[in-house]
Amino acid sequence: MAELQFREAIKHAIDEEMGRDERVFVMGEEVAEYNGAYKVTEGLLDKYGYRRVIDTPISELGFAGIGVGAAMNGLRPIIEFMTFNFAVLATDQIINHATKVKYMTGGQISCPIVFRGPNASAGQLGATHSVSYDSMYAHFPGLKVIYVSEPDDAKGLMKSAIRDDNPVIFMESEQMYGMKGEVSDEEDYIIPIGKGKIKREGDDVTLVAHGKMYHVAVQAAKQLAKDGIECEIIDPRTVKPLDLPLIIESIKKTNRCVVVDEAHPFGGLASEIGFLIQREAFDYLDAPVQRVCLPDVNAPFAKNLFDIWFPSPKQVIDAVNQVTYRN
């Protein structure tokens, strides 16, 4: 095991894959000469040169589409968005093209491409820089969606994403880039897409949490343990395909579930998991599934409002109290 920052874990994965496959290249705003807006691509230009590490203009629709075309024509692009809030401009290429070219040409075209960058909020950046998009992308057929929470997952899943022959959305977080964690130093460390992980074992309630919310769930679980409530935390890591068997197995043990999701509540991962649990494990439930999400409101700037807006460990504890009938 080696201790790495989140950003280093992602970079190592990209670096290893660029080393083993010459078709892999990196493209995005400030990725080359500036070494990445968040330093994820630091040093890659020096190592791989101007052919494979490419600065783009602020033209998200254009460079996402150039990525799609290059992927169709045999390359394996990694497209960095400065944040997924700006990838909204590129959604025509992602949703209307990358996910559909194979199907509508009767399988003649492949589109092996990774769209990556930070997702969701990063403190007081206001309404246009704070949205969580993983559930939105997961809505569309033809995409795999990953939103990781720890450096080890980042490394193993990034390598899988780059090797995957389909379009993959890979999400990170500005606020996690500096976070350190143990990362496997196994040679060619791969975590398969679609596999979740039980990150904390417990008998009383299942918390499903991914991305930044995983860390909120961990804080809540620590507090609850002091009160004798043991949470089982499942990090799905991949939003789609979702590791449903792992979640259902846990529910069969705990009979209770709280989903913690940084998206707004309507039609997101939390509601999807709630639906699936009632379909697959209805008889095992001792309480309705609860969720902790963002409110159905844009991100405010003011610090005090932001702190109410953003899901907190306290809200998770309240939800756990509800499903365990402790209040």
Added chain:
Amino acid sequence: MAKKKADDVQFAPKGVGEIKDGAVQKGVDLPPATKKKHKDLGLSADKLKAMYEQMYLQRRFEERAMQQYQKGKFGGFLHLYIGQEAVSTGTVFALNDDDDIITAYRDHGWGLCRGISANEGMAELFGKATGCSRGKGGSMHFAKVDHHFWGGYGIVGGHIPIAGGLAFANKYNQNDRISTCFFGDGAVDQGALHETMNMAQLWKLPVILVVENNGYSMGTAAKRHTVAEIVDRAKGYAMKSAVINGMDVFSVYEKMKEIANDVRENSEPWFVEIRTYRYRGHSMSDPQQYRSKQELEDYQKIDPIQRLKTYILEHKVLSEEQIKEIDDKVEQEILDAVEFADNSDFPKEEELYEDMFEEDNPYFHV
């Protein structure tokens, strides 16, 4: 196409700002400034004084804001306009007060110039309920709509079509107002600009689309992110165009006045490139390794505020003491603003749910 060795293949141009033939290659080349005196431009002594005060206010407001940010008084992004004050000031003095202005996130100077008080501005940075956007927007979203300042926007290029829409409504209503849109050189690369230019010309919208070319888009020199001369984009749309020296407030005033008159008279769009320079980093976390110290110093030598001050003194519009009086007044106004912001309340908790919909008791999904 002759085949290259893989290592020689290149897409994005390599860095500029390096030393070439003994001189620093500049991010932008400035066109000559106007030679006209203030009287030739129709600017009274009072107007000149007001211009100077406004530019100095913008500068000191941001210098103080930076200190407060470093002290941890507020969070989020802070993009400073320092160095570009002649653009906002020259423009606002050239336009009618009911002409529309919309800009990107580097918006403090624009807001102050269009009547946001130092108090309201500083309080917005602090995220307080007394801020111009009631603490909901922060640095990137200053707005004063009753003064026709439609605000700052954070998605690069996103507000450009909106400017077209403001102009559309003005033409629709035949109200004699025109609209102006300011955006960075980086935004020139967004499709939104090009779609808007085509429709603005096709539909003869009374709008001025203005690039504030400060030489850099974040850490990328203009010559590395966009081809040819920015102003020449206009040719493809048969649009009237101009290049203006943005380090000189008289040049901005003169040309923007002329253009505004033309737009008002003929209901036709213009595409304008105002060349300027930002002294500070893109935001507060920018090590600025993409440009040379010398380049920055070269621009600071032609500082727009210093330039106006020198002119005012040389032409005896104001004395040293009178200038000092203005400076002291501005200084005090800003110290008071910091205190005001500090002492103001945060928005009330229930305000989280306000301003989402028009009705009083809207539906929120839970």
